[in-house]
Amino acid sequence: MTVLRLAGSELKRMTYGLLPKLTILALTMVPLLYGAVYLYANWDPYKNMDRIPAALVVEDRGADAADGTRLDAGNDVAQTLVDGHLFDWHRVSSPAEADEGVRTGTYSFSLTLPADFSANLASPGSFDSAQQAMLQVTTNDANNYLLSTIVDKVTTAVHDAVAKQVGTETAAKLLTGYGTIHTQLATASDGAAQLAEGLDALKGGAAQLADGTAQVSSGARQLVAGQTQLRDGAVRLRDGSAQLAAGLGSLEQKAATLPTDTQRLADGAAQVAAGNAALNDRVQSAVAAADAADAGLQERVRASAQKLVASGVLTQAQADRMVADVAGAQSSTPASDARAQLHTAAAQVQQLATGSRQVADGAAQLAAGMPALTSAIGQASDGAASLSAGAAQLASGEQAALDGTQRLADGAAQASDGAAQLRDGAARADSGAHDLADGLAAGAGKVPNPSAQQTEDVSKVMGDPVAVDRVSQTAAGSYGAGLAPFFLSLSMWVGIFMLTQAMRPVTLRALASNAPAWKVAVGGWLPFVAVAAAQATLLTLVVDFALGLHPAHPVLMWLFLLLGGVAFSALIHGIISFVGTAGKFVVLVLLILQLVSSGGTFPWEMTPEPFRIAHQILPMGYVVNGMRHLIYGGDLSGVLPIVVGLIGYTLLGGLLNVLGTRKNMTWRLKTLQPEIAV
Template sequence: MKAVKLALLELRRFRGPMRRLVPLLLCLVPLLYGAMYLWANWDPYGKTDRMPVAVVNQDHLAHAKQGRRVDAGDQLVKQLKASGTFDWHFVGQDEARDGLEHGRYFFTIHIPSDFSHKLATGADTRPKQAGIRIELNDANNYIAGIMTEVVQTKLQDQVNSATHAAYVRSVYGELSDVRDKLTTASDGAHRLVGATRVAQQGTSTVASATSTLHDGATGVAAGARQIARATGQIDDLAGRLDQAAADRLPGAVSALVSTARLTTDGLDAVHTATSATRKGTSRAVGDLTDLADSHPELRDDPVYRRALGHARSLDSTATALDGRAAAAENNARRSLREAERLQDDVGSLRRDVLALHTPLRLVDTGSRSAADGAHGLVEGLGTLEKGSGALHAAAEQAHGGASEVSRTVDDGLHKIPRTSPDQVAHAAEVLGTPVHIDRGNLHPAGVYGRGLAPFFFGIALWVFGLFAYLLLRPLNTRALVGRVGAFTTAVAGWLPAALLGAVGALVLYGVVDLALGLNPVHGFWMLALLVTGAAAFVAVDHCLRTVFGVPGDVLSLVLLILQLTASGGLYPLPTEPAFFQVLNPMLPMTYLVDGLRVTVSGGLTGNLVRDFAVLLAFTAGLLAVTALAVRRQRVWTVGRLHPDVAL
């Protein structure tokens, strides 16, 4: 109770019109410092739309290879106008440069003339990277340059998103072209399959026809050989007839007429067979020629060309054989007529019998030629049969290959989906920004000032401690020279400033909360921590002033400077030099800032309990040190009577 009475006695010193304002001014010191700084820096990034920024757009319209228009400069300008991040001024290059130099613009954004042209190369094999230049002038404001980093990231994200979207549209356009071409290829492959199927059927028919023709030609050849043997026999008989013409002429003439008639009938059959053979070979050649006309791709096929050559050779042979058979038939008919005339006129035939040997020899020669031709026809038809078989096999292979090509093209076609303009637009939107980053925060502080409030509150309370003992006496002189205990004297000197500091902390909290919208998560515990922190900081300044006198204020100022960096209130502690990291756990502001963060934004309750405990320990420990200093100061020395430094 003595300490309380002594504290009240110290406050009663401030009587009179002006002195009564001293405690009030002391209570307003935290408010003037902390609230002013927070007010000025509460949400600077939320007011960037008041900062004038110049934009120079020198971009020109470009076209991609697919003919698509690329006007990225104008699109970027529209995005900037819509964003409202800064106070955009779209000016010329000279105006932007002059405004940056004279401070009318905080920075400038320059879009070069080849911006769209380089973005249009996104689908090329060697794309070019487009660029935007941001020009700063730190002589105007350095922090404004730091703020441009936010704009630079947003600009790059917007340009990258637009570029990716344009590239996706280009790729989808090329895929549509590929699909159209594959569709055409698929139709052609299906037609090729149909054509090879027809060729397969045609070659099968040709192979069957040539096999039948070969069998018929074999029979013709056998008949021709028989005729040749018969005509040979007739020739022998004609020779004998020359010798026995006179005696046996009538009977011989009769036999001759019969033989000639037989020969004529045989040669007529031969001629009919050779004529049928010639027509069959002609039709085969015609069918092969028509097949090539229907399917031009077979003209260059080696097997087809060999088969066509064999067919033509066989046709030529059959034609020659048919001609010879016709000639032999005519000769036989003439011989028959002659024999019949001879039979009618035996007398005259006696004279002509010797001349009969010559046409018979001709018949014999013709029949032998016909036999040889029929043999050649058989060989040619055998070759044609083999060629038609090879042609049929080639047609089957061509049909199998065409079917495989058709299946391959169809498979590739089915793997490329059909796309509508809406689908392409949706894909461009998604793939333009393929990854969406969701940013979460366990305990969000919100605006800039709310996050820095713990740091500024700590500085304001420390500054209060500095000012407090410029106006308040650290020790009551009567108590110092009296019999009051040293600890009671120390508490009595600390208590008035601690009370005023607590009031100042409460005023600071109320103004910031009501005027700026602090809205702490744990309001009660924040008030309690502010009071505890004010008590601890006052204890530090009280101890320094008691122990060192006026130089103690200088030491308090030095401690404030150290705590600005070592408390971790601005930048993460690992980014600070090792010296400040070592100091961090030794300084009281560290624990006040940490505890206020928990009360403002939320966090671990254990950390808040620790911070309360450490601040209370600082208060108790420093009061104990002050009590020791009080005990020593009860012995007066010359240095205390005449201090080196005094206010």
């Protein structure tokens, strides 16, 4: 039989039935699963570093830079880190809280910016106090060994960025400062010469100022004299206006009854005028009656004489003489005097009536104007009171003005004295300006000249202003020690998996017995446990004594590795017992998943989302984490929950084993002629 026929016959046998075909297909995909999945998990883990929790502590108090600006480098660096999202930064209040978080695994590492961070960055401005700024990094290899390498690279990048920025700024400021000093010294020397020339002019101006202030002082004294006279006049005005206000007030009180009195006067004058008019009428009537009686008497005498002439008793001449005698008698008799007096009295009465009428009209006008007069008197009284108050204020203001003027005179006198002193001082300043020019020339050679040690210190800080103070709570001694938790856990899974290639999970003889399913299951599992214990013991001895691992807790590490082997064997045995021959493929797939999700190399938080879920479900990640704490001396409080979890995985594997055993105790045709032998 040829080689090709043998190969074809074996392939025909291996592909007989559905399950063999699926097995060949699955085995064909193993390299693809292992290579593709492993590459996918580790293709670019650094892009997921933002899922790694890190504590950030900012204690920096800030500092004042040499140029007067405020330097708050700590918060600036912290904000840059947070905004950069390189890690999942959590700002905490104190280094103690950060250290506790790193110890318990809450944070993978911590970065602390100390209180003097900004002050040290600004320290190159002083030759005597130049110091490096520190970055304090705290790691714990119990959280992840390779994380320390990642953090080193990150802190180096932060260090280089801060160092470059601050070093460049510091050197630029220092060199610029020296150039500025040189330029300012030259400028100061020229300025000193100009100052000397200006002080020459100042001396002449100071003399003129002294003369002018003397004149101001003399004028101020004259102003005081005039202000005194004005103050005295204001006092007299105040006193006179007070007297006027008092007199008008009294007049207002006394004139209060004038409207009533003048009205009564007007009424009485009207009555007198009316009486005088009636009297005049009667007197005029009496005068008319007397004149008429006198004229009638003469007429009767003339008539009687004419009668006597007519009768012949008298002649015409006698009659004329008789009439003339009677007329003469009338003019010389007391009656004639009475008539004359009557006419005179009538004329006087006529004047009296006219005058009384005028008096009555005037009294009426006086009564009508009297209310306005009394109102005006009241207004004048109020105005006089206001005038008196204003005059008092004026007098007070004039007194204040006089005081101010006196102070002005005193100040002018002081200014005059000060101007004289300025004149003397200007002469001294002129001499001092020349001394200043000489001193600046000498001071140009006194620019700071640091010593060799000072130069070394300052240049060190300028070239490397930031140093990293790294504190490791736990540390692996070597690269191999750093990967030991992962490879120890992986070797136990692979070692137990390889047992399934040589050992049957359960024998047909045991399945054919009448023993309970759980006894058959445990009996089939115990050989795996025994071999796994031997594997763990041998592995521990070799790595501890031959390789020199030197774990912090060697006995606990050995017991924990035993427990991990027990849990792995229970799961592997249970899966193969429950699923059958295909269970080996399931175990292989679980191996590949745990390679990339257990966090044995890169932190599991940096893996894609499906593998982060697998890390939470599968046991190898927990075994790796527990081994780190036991090997490096990390916090042991987190190991106890892992122990409980491994016991749970053991019980889960036992349950699958019992169920699979119970299922396999029912024989089928495939039991007698399996498609693929276990």
